Amino acid sequence: MRIALLTESTYSNAQRGAGWCGRLADGLVEHEFQLYLLARGERPGPAGAEPGPPVRGLTAVHTLPMWGRRPAGRGPAAHRRGPYRKAYEQLVRALVLPAERSSFGPGLYRLAELARADGALPAFLASGHAQRVLERVWRSPGADTAAGRPLVRDVLVAGDLLEQCLRPLAADWYGTGPGGIGAADLCHVVGGGPAALPALAAKQLHGIPFVVTEHGLHLREQYRSYRTAPYRWPVRALLLSFFRLLTEETYRQAAALTPGSAYDQQWQQRCGADPARIRVVHEGSPAVAREAAGPEPEQPTVVWAGPLEPGRDPELMLHAFAKIRAELPGARLRMYGEEGVPGYRAHCAAIAARLGITAAVDFEGRPGSPAEAWQAGQVVVFSALAQRSPRLLADAMLSGRAVVATDVGVAREVVGPSGLLVPPRSPLAVAGACLALLRDEERRARLGLAGRLRAQERFAVEPEVTAFREIYLELVSRWPAFPAGSGRRLQPFARPAEYWVAGSARPEPAAPAGGDQEPATGASAPGALAEVL
Incomplete structure (x- = not known):
């Protein structure tokens, strides 16, 4: 396929x-x-x-x-400017007029068809014709943003941004x-x-x-x-x-x-x-093959990781640690992460000083690897107000360390019964969960192992690859092999089934007949084929 x-x-x-x-x-x-x-x-x-x-x-x-x-190129010919203006106006009206939201798709597809025919879309979107359409529709009665009275500079800026957003339609x-x-x-x-x-x-x-x-x-x-x-x-x-x-x-x-x-x-x-x-x-995650973290530090240590910014709520961790420190005077807090908001690290340091825990808190900055951060503690805490991605949580669980997380976003789905979930914005709850684990080595080990096994099961690469193999075959098997009006040489697969079972005698597939024989534009050298997200 x-x-x-x-x-x-x-x-x-x-x-x-x-x-x-x-x-x-x-x-x-x-x-x-x-x-x-x-x-x-x-x-x-x-x-x-x-x-x-x-x-x-x-x-x-x-x-x-x-x-x-923008890419170099000439604008549309005079007889094609009208269709371009009409399609662009249809798109812009969908953006600013609530009653015409349904015209977004037709306007978008019409622009794609015009761009496919002559490649003049970028030049048109940067032209005065497009700017006048945008200004007129944007300032029309009933427009969502009309009350803001967009200035001429707003029209110019928005026009440039829309050209960049729509640039893929003009790709060859x-x-x-x-x-x-x-x-x-x-x-x-x-x-x-x-x-x-x-x-x-x-x-x-x-x-x-x-x-x-x-x-x-x-x-x-x-x-x-x-x-x-x-x-x-x-x-x-x-x-x-x-x-x-x-x-x-x-x-x-x-x-x-x-x-x-x-x-x-x-x-x-x-x-x-x-x-x-x-x-x-x-x-x-390839980290599922990584070995669990080594022996725990002898001193009771809590690890916090993430960008130093309000959304991650490091302040909650500091207030919770002040309560932990009152119960366990020998405890330490190691905070890993770069400054997400200018001056926020100094703000957190000031809070630690006000709470009297400066000597027990280490702002470590960005670790060499996540595994290095998890290795440094006995308990890992996530105090975010919104946990949108499971990656960092799963990586911490793969280390085999016990995890405490605020019950927001994906935390319940990822951690489940293999860690401790606490309410957000509750220093008392975070402190209680951490103290319970710091005082119970057997429970820490049990939850750490359970979390590692859960993460290995859910975030291994093989199940993900298998899922997409099934999805691909399912979609192609039930999608029309001969969609009406597609204009292409309709063939669901490039090679017959015998290709995959014929051993080394595999003939090369013939070049597609009847289609545009276009070269692979923009293809890089073989070494650059390692493109990833």
């Missing part, structure tokens, strides 16, 4: 060879993967960077710079020749957001189904990041409207959704996803 992996990442990540995309391609060697990367940069890689090892099963990497200078990826998404049997979107645009376009242009995997919801992260974005609020509102409607359209069109946790599944359903098409697939 030919699978197009679509994701958004940075060029620096292109040198890593053991991440999620690499593990998937390496585990499913019976399929052929090509990676289509929306890269946050303008150059194919940092100067002097050494290519990483090639990933087995990943045959090519295609990159599209997402941010920065949609042919049916070798290297084109149109030749794939299935698209796999990793991360959501703009990475879903090529999959939506491929489904519209070629009838190709797609699956979406999110390890942390893209829309939720956009809402968090735009709170501090350097734009006026009308621009932020417009862009968040775009991401919200794009997410809803992606969930509506996806053949399957595979969130990394049941917590994310609930968010997807709130965004309109069909529960029947959702299957939770926990993100596998």
Whole structure:
């Protein structure tokens, strides 16, 4: 099966060879993967960077710079400006007029068709024609952001941002020749957001189904990041409207959704996803093969890990440790993590001084590895107000250390009965849980072992790879082999079944007939095939 992996990442990540995309391609060697990367940069890689090892099963990497200078190219011909303006106006009206939200998909797909025909979309979106459409619709009566009275500079800034967000529609990826998404049997979107645009376009242009995997919801992260974005609020509102409607359209069109946790599944359903098409697939971690942490330190020690920021609530840990210290004078607290908010480390140090525990608290900064942090303590505490990702929790459990976590987000799902869950914002509860474990070595060992076994079972790489093998076959088996009006040479698989059982006598498949014989644009050298998330 030919699978197009679509994701958004940075060029620096292109040198890593053991991440999620690499593990998937390496585990499913019976399929052929090509990676289509929306890269946050303008150059194919940092100067002097050494290519990483090639990933087995990943045959090519295609990159599209997402941010920065728009691609070179001429605008649409005079007779095509009208269709461009009409499609763009349809899209913008969906962003700002509540009564016209349903026009987002048609406007998006019409722009994709126009861009496929002449490649003039980036130049059009940067033109005065598009800016006048955006300004007129944005300031029309009844617009969501009309009360903000968007200024001319807001129109210019929002126009540039929309051009960057819509840039994947103009990529030269949609042919049916070798290297084109149109030749794939299935698209796999990793991360959501703009990475879903090529999959939506491929489904519209070629009838190709797609699956979406999110390890942390893209829309939720956009809402968090735009709170501090350097734009006026009308621009932020417009862009968040775009991401919200794009997410809803992606969930509506996806053949399957595979969130990394049941917590994310609930968010997807709130965004309109069909529960029947959702299957939770926990993100596998190579850390399951790591040995458990060694002997515990002799001195009673609590480890806290995470960015030093209000959302992780290190203040709760400090207040809880003051109560622990009152009961166990010899206890120590080691806090691992970089400063997430400027000046927040000094703020935490001031709280420790006020509580009289400065001598027993060590701010260790970023550890060399997570395993180094877990090794340093007897109990690991997570005091976050919102635990969105299971990765750090699972890594701590894999160390074999007993875990105490606030009962928020994914904590109950990940920790379950193998650790202690406490209410958020309760120093007394955190202190009580820590004291119970620090005073009972046998219980610490029992919960640590239970947590390690639970994490190994849920977050191993093999079950994740097996789940996607089943999902791929299920989707392709029930998807129409001959979708109406797709215009492609319709063949569900590139090779017949005999190919996989014929031993070494494997003929090479013939080149696709009847499609666009386009070269694989943007393919990197073999060494750069180790692209990961």
